[in-house]
Amino acid sequence: MKQKFLLGLIFSAIIIFSVSCKKDSGTSTPDSYLKIKKNGTWITYKAVGELGPDLGDPAKTNLGVSASSDDQDEVFDISIQVNGSSFSTGVYSSDNTGYWTVIDYAKGFKTGNLVHFDISDAPGRSPSLYQVTITSITPTEIVGSFTGNYLFDSFGNGTSADVLEVSEGSFKVKRIR
Numbered sequence: 001m002k003q004k005f006l007l008g009l010i011f012s013a014i015i016i017f018s019v020s021c022k023k024d025s026g027t028s029t030p031d032s033y034l035k036i037k038k039n040g041t042w043i044t045y046k047a048v049g050e051l052g053p054d055l056g057d058p059a060k061t062n063l064g065v066s067a068s069s070d071d072q073d074e075v076f077d078i079s080i081q082v083n084g085s086s087f088s089t090g091v092y093s094s095d096n097t098g099y100w101t102v103i104d105y106a107k108g109f110k111t112g113n114l115v116h117f118d119i120s121d122a123p124g125r126s127p128s129l130y131q132v133t134i135t136s137i138t139p140t141e142i143v144g145s146f147t148g149n150y151l152f153d154s155f156g157n158g159t160s161a162d163v164l165e166v167s168e169g170s171f172k173v174k175r176i177r
Contacts, residue, residue, distance in 0.1 A: 032141075034067035036076060036169035038105075045069055045076060049142040049173035051087055061087045063134065065142065065171050073110040078103050078132055078146065078171070089137060094119050094130040094148070103130050105151055105164060117151035117164040125163070128152055138175075145170040 029035075034047040045067035054060040065078040080092050081100040094101040104118035119128045130148030137143075147168045156162030 032172065032174040034065055034076060034078075034169060034171040034173065037167045039165050043069075045074070047171055047173045048176050049171070050175060050177040051137065051142060052177045053085065054081060058085075059083065061085055063087055063142065065144075065173050067171070071110065074105070074107045075109070076103075076105045080132060080134075087137070089134045092132045092134070095127070101130065101132060103132075103146070103148065103151065103166070105166065115153055116155065117153050117162075117166075119148075120152040120154040122150065122152040122163050123158050125150070141172060141174055143172045 029044055030046045032047050032049075033044050035042060035044045037043075047065055047067035049066075050062070050064045052062065054062050061082050061084060063078075063080045067076045068074065079100075079102040080087075083099070092099060092101050094103070102119065104116065106114060106116045108114045119130060121127050126149065128148070128150055130146055132144060132146040134142065134144040145168070148166060151164045151166055153162040153164070
Protein backbone atom coordinates (compact mmCIF):
# COMPACT_ATOMS: atom_id res chain seq x y z
CA MET A 1 0.00 0.00 0.00
CA LYS A 2 2.85 2.37 0.86
CA GLN A 3 4.46 1.78 -2.55
CA LYS A 4 1.21 2.58 -4.37
CA PHE A 5 0.89 5.82 -2.39
CA LEU A 6 4.48 6.79 -3.18
CA LEU A 7 4.14 6.07 -6.88
CA GLY A 8 0.90 8.07 -6.93
CA LEU A 9 2.73 10.93 -5.25
CA ILE A 10 5.47 10.81 -7.88
CA PHE A 11 3.02 10.86 -10.77
CA SER A 12 1.13 13.75 -9.11
CA ALA A 13 4.38 15.69 -8.91
CA ILE A 14 4.94 15.20 -12.64
CA ILE A 15 1.49 16.54 -13.41
CA ILE A 16 2.02 19.53 -11.10
CA PHE A 17 5.32 20.35 -12.78
CA SER A 18 4.00 20.01 -16.31
CA VAL A 19 1.31 22.56 -15.45
CA SER A 20 3.05 24.97 -13.03
CA CYS A 21 6.73 25.22 -13.97
CA LYS A 22 8.08 27.12 -16.91
CA LYS A 23 11.30 26.04 -18.58
CA ASP A 24 14.52 27.26 -16.94
CA SER A 25 17.93 27.63 -18.55
CA GLY A 26 19.49 25.65 -15.70
CA THR A 27 22.07 28.37 -15.03
CA SER A 28 20.30 29.99 -12.08
CA THR A 29 18.43 28.79 -9.02
CA PRO A 30 14.66 28.83 -9.58
CA ASP A 31 12.54 30.94 -7.20
CA SER A 32 11.01 27.73 -5.88
CA TYR A 33 13.63 25.00 -5.59
CA LEU A 34 14.94 21.87 -3.88
CA LYS A 35 18.69 21.15 -3.82
CA ILE A 36 20.07 17.70 -3.05
CA LYS A 37 23.53 16.23 -2.73
CA LYS A 38 23.21 13.05 -4.80
CA ASN A 39 26.23 10.73 -4.94
CA GLY A 40 28.43 13.68 -3.89
CA THR A 41 27.15 16.13 -6.51
CA TRP A 42 24.77 19.04 -5.85
CA ILE A 43 21.67 19.13 -8.05
CA THR A 44 18.96 21.80 -8.09
CA TYR A 45 15.40 21.04 -9.15
CA LYS A 46 12.36 23.24 -9.60
CA ALA A 47 9.92 22.50 -6.78
CA VAL A 48 6.55 23.29 -5.25
CA GLY A 49 5.14 22.67 -1.79
CA GLU A 50 1.83 22.02 -0.15
CA LEU A 51 0.51 21.96 3.39
CA GLY A 52 -3.01 21.06 4.39
CA PRO A 53 -5.45 18.40 5.50
CA ASP A 54 -4.94 14.93 4.06
CA LEU A 55 -7.44 14.60 1.21
CA GLY A 56 -8.40 11.09 2.32
CA ASP A 57 -8.39 11.67 6.09
CA PRO A 58 -8.99 15.23 7.34
CA ALA A 59 -7.88 14.13 10.83
CA LYS A 60 -4.30 14.20 9.46
CA THR A 61 -2.20 17.02 8.00
CA ASN A 62 0.28 16.60 5.15
CA LEU A 63 3.33 18.61 4.18
CA GLY A 64 4.77 17.83 0.76
CA VAL A 65 7.68 19.10 -1.31
CA SER A 66 7.80 17.85 -4.90
CA ALA A 67 10.72 18.55 -7.22
CA SER A 68 11.50 17.67 -10.82
CA SER A 69 14.38 17.97 -13.25
CA ASP A 70 13.86 20.33 -16.20
CA ASP A 71 13.18 17.39 -18.52
CA GLN A 72 10.85 15.81 -15.91
CA ASP A 73 12.78 12.51 -16.06
CA GLU A 74 13.72 12.74 -12.36
CA VAL A 75 11.43 13.44 -9.41
CA PHE A 76 12.34 13.94 -5.73
CA ASP A 77 9.68 14.12 -3.01
CA ILE A 78 9.56 14.82 0.71
CA SER A 79 6.31 14.03 2.54
CA ILE A 80 5.46 14.34 6.22
CA GLN A 81 2.09 13.40 7.69
CA VAL A 82 1.08 14.26 11.27
CA ASN A 83 -2.04 13.49 13.28
CA GLY A 84 -4.35 16.44 13.83
CA SER A 85 -4.85 19.72 12.03
CA SER A 86 -1.68 21.51 13.15
CA PHE A 87 1.74 21.32 11.49
CA SER A 88 4.61 23.25 13.00
CA THR A 89 8.23 24.05 12.22
CA GLY A 90 10.78 21.68 13.73
CA VAL A 91 12.71 18.47 13.09
CA TYR A 92 10.96 15.38 11.72
CA SER A 93 12.86 12.06 11.73
CA SER A 94 12.08 9.09 9.51
CA ASP A 95 12.49 6.69 12.46
CA ASN A 96 9.87 8.42 14.67
CA THR A 97 6.66 6.40 15.01
CA GLY A 98 4.55 9.43 16.06
CA TYR A 99 4.24 10.69 12.46
CA TRP A 100 5.08 9.55 8.95
CA THR A 101 8.11 10.83 6.99
CA VAL A 102 8.83 9.73 3.41
CA ILE A 103 11.64 10.75 1.07
CA ASP A 104 11.83 9.23 -2.36
CA TYR A 105 13.51 9.69 -5.73
CA ALA A 106 12.54 8.25 -9.09
CA LYS A 107 14.08 8.46 -12.54
CA GLY A 108 13.44 7.00 -15.96
CA PHE A 109 10.03 8.48 -16.71
CA LYS A 110 11.07 9.45 -20.25
CA THR A 111 12.68 6.11 -21.10
CA GLY A 112 10.05 3.93 -19.47
CA ASN A 113 12.76 2.33 -17.31
CA LEU A 114 11.45 3.63 -14.00
CA VAL A 115 13.69 3.19 -10.96
CA HIS A 116 12.37 4.19 -7.54
CA PHE A 117 14.43 4.77 -4.37
CA ASP A 118 12.99 5.44 -0.91
CA ILE A 119 13.75 5.16 2.80
CA SER A 120 14.21 1.40 2.89
CA ASP A 121 17.06 -0.56 4.46
CA ALA A 122 19.64 -2.04 2.09
CA PRO A 123 21.04 -5.50 2.91
CA GLY A 124 24.30 -5.30 4.88
CA ARG A 125 24.02 -1.56 5.59
CA SER A 126 22.95 0.52 8.54
CA PRO A 127 19.28 1.64 8.43
CA SER A 128 18.27 4.33 5.96
CA LEU A 129 17.50 7.37 8.14
CA TYR A 130 16.59 10.99 7.42
CA GLN A 131 15.82 14.14 9.37
CA VAL A 132 13.80 16.92 7.78
CA THR A 133 13.99 20.36 9.41
CA ILE A 134 11.16 22.73 8.59
CA THR A 135 12.44 26.23 9.43
CA SER A 136 9.66 28.45 8.07
CA ILE A 137 6.04 28.06 7.03
CA THR A 138 4.14 31.05 5.64
CA PRO A 139 0.94 31.26 3.60
CA THR A 140 3.08 31.49 0.43
CA GLU A 141 6.18 29.32 1.04
CA ILE A 142 7.83 26.50 2.98
CA VAL A 143 11.56 26.54 3.82
CA GLY A 144 13.67 23.74 5.22
CA SER A 145 16.52 21.27 4.88
CA PHE A 146 17.27 17.61 5.39
CA THR A 147 20.12 15.24 6.18
CA GLY A 148 20.37 11.50 5.80
CA ASN A 149 22.43 8.64 4.47
CA TYR A 150 20.92 6.75 1.52
CA LEU A 151 17.78 5.73 -0.36
CA PHE A 152 17.27 2.16 -1.53
CA ASP A 153 15.57 0.59 -4.56
CA SER A 154 13.74 -2.24 -2.80
CA PHE A 155 12.55 -3.57 -6.18
CA GLY A 156 16.15 -3.92 -7.42
CA ASN A 157 18.56 -6.82 -7.18
CA GLY A 158 19.93 -5.98 -3.71
CA THR A 159 23.25 -4.72 -5.10
CA SER A 160 25.17 -1.49 -4.54
CA ALA A 161 23.54 -0.16 -7.74
CA ASP A 162 20.27 -0.19 -5.81
CA VAL A 163 21.60 2.38 -3.30
CA LEU A 164 21.43 6.12 -3.96
CA GLU A 165 23.55 8.29 -1.67
CA VAL A 166 21.47 11.38 -0.86
CA SER A 167 23.21 12.97 2.13
CA GLU A 168 21.67 16.42 2.44
CA GLY A 169 19.55 19.06 0.85
CA SER A 170 17.56 22.25 1.25
CA PHE A 171 14.41 23.75 -0.17
CA LYS A 172 12.48 26.99 -0.49
CA VAL A 173 9.20 26.26 -2.21
CA LYS A 174 6.14 28.20 -3.17
CA ARG A 175 2.97 26.74 -1.70
CA ILE A 176 0.27 25.58 -4.08
CA ARG A 177 -2.02 24.85 -1.11
